[in-house]
Amino acid sequence: MSGGLLGLITIFVLAAFVGYEVISKVSTILHTPLMSGANAIHGIILIGSMIVLGAAHDAVQLALGFVAVVLATVNVVGGFTVTDRMLEMFRAGRPQPGDEERRR
Amino acid sequence: MTLAIGYVYLITAICFILALKGLSSPRSARLGNLLGALGMLAAVAVTFLAPGVGNTAWILVAMAVGTAIGVPAARAVPMTAIPQMVAAFNGVGGGAAAVVAIADYLRSSPEPAAGTATAVLFSAAIGCISLAGSAITFLKLQEALIGGRPITYPGQSAFNAVLLAVIVALGVVVATAGGTLPLAILAGVSLVLGVTFVLPIGGADVPVAISLLNSFTGLAVAASGFVLSNTLLIVAGTLVGASGTLLTRLMSQAMGRPLTNILFGALGGTASEAVAQEGRTVRRGTPEDIATMLAYSRKVAVVPGYGLAVAQAQHTVRELTDLLEARGVEVFYAIHPVAGRMPGHMNVLLAEANVSYDHLKDLDQANPELATTDVALVVGANDVVNPAARDDPGSPIYGMPILEVDQAGTVVFLKRSLRPGFAGVDNALLFHPRTIMLFGDAKESLTQLVARVKEA
Numbered sequence: 001m002s003g004g005l006l007g008l009i010t011i012f013v014l015a016a017f018v019g020y021e022v023i024s025k026v027s028t029i030l031h032t033p034l035m036s037g038a039n040a041i042h043g044i045i046l047i048g049s050m051i052v053l054g055a056a057h058d059a060v061q062l063a064l065g066f067v068a069v070v071l072a073t074v075n076v077v078g079g080f081t082v083t084d085r086m087l088e089m090f091r092a093g094r095p096q097p098g099d100e101e102r103r104r
Numbered sequence: 105m106t107l108a109i110g111y112v113y114l115i116t117a118i119c120f121i122l123a124l125k126g127l128s129s130p131r132s133a134r135l136g137n138l139l140g141a142l143g144m145l146a147a148v149a150v151t152f153l154a155p156g157v158g159n160t161a162w163i164l165v166a167m168a169v170g171t172a173i174g175v176p177a178a179r180a181v182p183m184t185a186i187p188q189m190v191a192a193f194n195g196v197g198g199g200a201a202a203v204v205a206i207a208d209y210l211r212s213s214p215e216p217a218a219g220t221a222t223a224v225l226f227s228a229a230i231g232c233i234s235l236a237g238s239a240i241t242f243l244k245l246q247e248a249l250i251g252g253r254p255i256t257y258p259g260q261s262a263f264n265a266v267l268l269a270v271i272v273a274l275g276v277v278v279a280t281a282g283g284t285l286p287l288a289i290l291a292g293v294s295l296v297l298g299v300t301f302v303l304p305i306g307g308a309d310v311p312v313a314i315s316l317l318n319s320f321t322g323l324a325v326a327a328s329g330f331v332l333s334n335t336l337l338i339v340a341g342t343l344v345g346a347s348g349t350l351l352t353r354l355m356s357q358a359m360g361r362p363l364t365n366i367l368f369g370a371l372g373g374t375a376s377e378a379v380a381q382e383g384r385t386v387r388r389g390t391p392e393d394i395a396t397m398l399a400y401s402r403k404v405a406v407v408p409g410y411g412l413a414v415a416q417a418q419h420t421v422r423e424l425t426d427l428l429e430a431r432g433v434e435v436f437y438a439i440h441p442v443a444g445r446m447p448g449h450m451n452v453l454l455a456e457a458n459v460s461y462d463h464l465k466d467l468d469q470a471n472p473e474l475a476t477t478d479v480a481l482v483v484g485a486n487d488v489v490n491p492a493a494r495d496d497p498g499s500p501i502y503g504m505p506i507l508e509v510d511q512a513g514t515v516v517f518l519k520r521s522l523r524p525g526f527a528g529v530d531n532a533l534l535f536h537p538r539t540i541m542l543f544g545d546a547k548e549s550l551t552q553l554v555a556r557v558k559e560a
Contacts, residue, residue, distance in 0.1 A: 004333065005330075008329075008330055008333065008335065008338055011335055011338050011339060011342075012326060012330075012338050012342050015326075015338065015339045015342035015343055015346070016342050016345070016346040017346070018121060018343060018346075019124070019342060019343040019344065019345065019346030019347040019350075020346045020347065020349075020350050022121055022124045022125045022128070022343075022347065023124055023125070023127075023128050023347045023350060023351065024350065025128060025129075026127075026128035026129075026351070026354070027128070027129070027130070028354075028358060028441045028447055028448065028466060029130070029439075029447075029448045029451040029464075029466075030127065030128060030129070030130060030133060030448060031351065031354065031355060031358075031441075031446070031447035031448045032186065032187070032190075032446045032447055032448035032449060032452065033127060033133055033137075033448065033452075034124070034127045034128060034347075034351060035190060035314070035315050035318055035348070035351060036186075036190045036193075037123060037124070037127040037133075037136065037137050037140060038124065038127075038318060038322070038343075038344045038347055038348055038351070039190055039193055039194050039197070039318050039321075039344075040137075040140060040141070040144075040193070041120050041123065041124070041140055041144075041340055041343065041344055042194075042197050042201075042318070042321050042322045042325045042340065042341060042344040043144065043193075043197055044116075044120075044144065044147065044325060044336060044337060044340040044341070045197060045200045045201045045204060045325045045328060045337065045341075046144075046148060046200070047147055047148060047151045047334070047336065047337065048200075048201070048204045048325070048328050048329070048332055048334060048337050049200055049203070049204055050148070050151050050152070050157060050163050051151065051154065051156070051157060051332055051334070052203075052204050052207045052208055052211070052332075053159055053162055053163050053166065054154075054156060054157030054158050054159050054160075054163060055156050055157065055158070055211065056159060056162075056207075056211075057211070060210065061207055061210060061211055062159070062162065064203050064206065064207035064210070065159075065162070065166075065207055066162060066165075066166045067203055068200045068203040068204050068207065069162075069163055069166035069167060069170065069200075070166045070167075070169050070170045070173070071170070071196040071197070071199045071200035071203065072170070072196075072197065072200035073166065073167045073169070073170025073171055073174060074170045074173050074174040074177075074193065074196045075174070075193050075194075075196050075197035075200060076144055076170075076174070077170065077171050077174040077175050077178070078173075078174035078175065078177055078178040078189070078192075078193045079178075079190075079193045079197075080137060080140065080141040080144070081174070081175055081178035081179060082178040082181065082186065082189055082190065082193070083127075083137045084134070084137055084138075085178065085179070086183075086186065086452055087133050087134040087137055088134070089183075089452055089455040089456040
């Protein structure tokens with residue numbers, strides 16, 4: 001398992017560098033949507049929650065797994081939806097007239 | 105099958121990296137978000153097929169419940185409340201990470217591997233801190249139960265340090281001797297630390313705390329990935345952890361204050377500053393005077409703040425600036441990086457009202473322009489134009505870059521009262537002889553100005 005652990009640690013370290021580099025040129029106006037988008041991405045804990053609930057054998061594990069899936073789902077769907085709503089208003093160079101599908 | 109799932113997870117990881125990259129530029133941001141969502145969908149779909157994942161009905165029911173909560177909440181939230189919504193979604197993510205780690209510990213319990221135990225402890229502690237901390241930031245921004253001001257008490261940092269030490273000690277107990285009870289206590293103490301850690305952070309600093317907690321949740325998710333030996337959790341969690349840390353630093357830089365100052369140097373004890381209000385006079389203007397002044401200016405700067413967001417006045421302010429431009433007045437919007445309650449908050453609102461990009465100037469572009477501006481119209485902003493941040497080393501916001509509206513010919517404040525802004529710091533500019541106040545709700549004041557400019 002130690003070889004496996006080393007592999008995981010390698011992935012961890014490389015991902016840390018990628019995460020740091022990939023947003024290093026973000027413009028200030030996008031700080032909020034970017035934070036919100038990253039927030040949705042850590043909703044990936046949903047698959048961890050599914051694995052835990054999927055493997056549950058007794059009532060306690062079932063309850064914990066259920067709670068985890070509910071929380072993670074809120075994180076994922078809420079996170080992507082709210083980010084999209086924010087970005088909807090940012091559409092670059094959108095045509096001014098005849099573009100009235102916006103909610104009032 | 106496992107191999108195929110592994111490849112799908114790899115594709116998802118690539119989607120997430122491209123999503124973050126896309127989100128850093130206005131042109132590709134929406135595509136980036138969509139790509140992230142697609143990657144997420146693919147990963148969730150194949151996880152149903154993973155070996156050992158049963159209880160499908162339970163999973164589907166739980167997802168339905170989560171969707172029924174998350175989507176309406178995200179759709180219904182007004183744009184002014186976006187920051188606290190992000191905090192809420194972040195908190196539940198942290199909670200999920202902690203629960204996953206704890207549940208897996210119980211399942212593999214009598215003897216989990218030592219490396220796994222460390223990851224469980226890390227995920228449980230950080231996840232709980234993020235959950236409780238996000239709940240507090242939510243309440244602060246909502247100004248429910250507790251106000252937006254920092255809450256301080258003597259020995260605060262020492263108390264937090266003690267809590268942290270208790271968490272570490274409990275962690276050592278769990279890692280060496282095992283046991284469910286110490287783990288439960290550890291989770292409980294972590295929740296308390298989450299609360300006490302965020303309480304002293306107040307005012308404009310709260311968004312920075314949200315960003316930091318966001319990266320905490322990322323790290324908790326990555327730790328859960330170590331618990332489950334799941335590479336996708338590790339990659340995605342670490343991406344968010346690392347980018348969130350950088351984003352937190354960029355945000356605190358935009359405010360001109362070091363991160364440690366924000367986290368540990370609460371802006372408390374400013375009450376003494378607000379004493380000398382009596383004896384100073386305020387110049388009030390009528391909508392007619394101000395409208396005439398605006399209509400016959402050459403150059404007008406609009407400085408929006410949280411008051412604009414609260415009053416939902418973004419469409420009205422655009423109407424006003426359109427009218428002025430039609431009369432040949434040069435108009436621009438000066439956007440402070442932390443105007444509103446979150447960086448970029450004003451840009452979102454003004455974009456909603458179809459204000460075009462080239463009318464928006466950031467701090468560095470706006471300040472040279474302000475010196476040649478006739479009228480600076482400050483709509484519901486206060487701290488971001490407070491000259492004390494530039495001139496008064498004793499001020500708690502000293503060092504924060506400001507929009508130098510005091511360089512303009514005349515400053516017009518549309519404000520509900522003389523109350524200090526979110527940071528709780530008095531603003532001498534309100535009493536300056538070249539300042540005119542128009543009290544009232546930003547939207548009503550702007551509507552009056554629009555009507556009067558039409559007549560002028």
